Amino acid sequence: MLEVMNLSAGYGAMEVFWDLSLKFEGGKTTTIVGPNGAGKSTLLKTIMGLITPMSGDVLLRNESCLNAETWQRINEGLVLIPEGRLLFGDLSVEENLIMGAYPKNSRKSLENNKENVFNLFPRLKERRNQISSTLSGGEAQMLAIGRGLMEEPKICLIDEPSLGLSPVMTHEIFSIFRELKEDKLTIVLVEQNTNQALKIADHVYLMQAGRVALSEKRENIDLKKLEDFYFARN
């Protein structure tokens, strides 16, 4: 469904990762864990076309999408829910959702999609007129996910959704991901919370210092093994 091949990227002359190859299978959830600064967000931004790679390729349905602009990739169903939420702070909850419906395909089903998001997150419906900069951290994350869903994703890249959330809110957000997974959405989830990440994953990558340090099917890995790798205890 989505694949990166021998990908290298960074900022200016500084390379963040080198020769990175990962595969994200359709309808499955792939989680990428790894310490701060490993290059996880940079990888997602490169997949979205927000950063131009130095070498390598990004394949969407077996075809290179490197020549496609970010908005064209979004129209192909590739959607990023970014780290730090990046909401339009001056706009209401509902207006933020409407901003998510800018891909051409999703405009005609805007009302329908909005209802689906409100069903998924009743709290957003209650607060539909609230200015989004006044939402709690958990509500803001719900809105970021909801706005992403308004784009009618086929492949959803989600960057650290549990950042700054309480365990209860993290649990709530992950139960939504489980529903999306049941609907056969392809999910690429970057997550520091290894425990939660493992619960939902079909495949796990560990990224460290710009490299893939581990690539395992979920059934071949447990939390202890992952953390041993994470902290290089083996």
Ligand SMILES: Nc1ncnc2c1ncn2[C@@H]1O[C@H](COP(=O)(O)OP(=O)(O)OP(=O)(O)O)[C@@H](O)[C@H]1O
């Ligand atoms: N806009 C930028 N300009 C220059 N360097 C950057 C920029 N964004 C990130 N970096 C650097 O690139 C490296 C990788 O950052 P990245 O955000 O991809 O890491 P990450 O794995 O997502 O980390 P975290 O878990 O903290 O979010 C870091 O050393 C970071 O300082």
Ligand SMILES: [Mg+2]
């Ligand atoms: Mg990051």
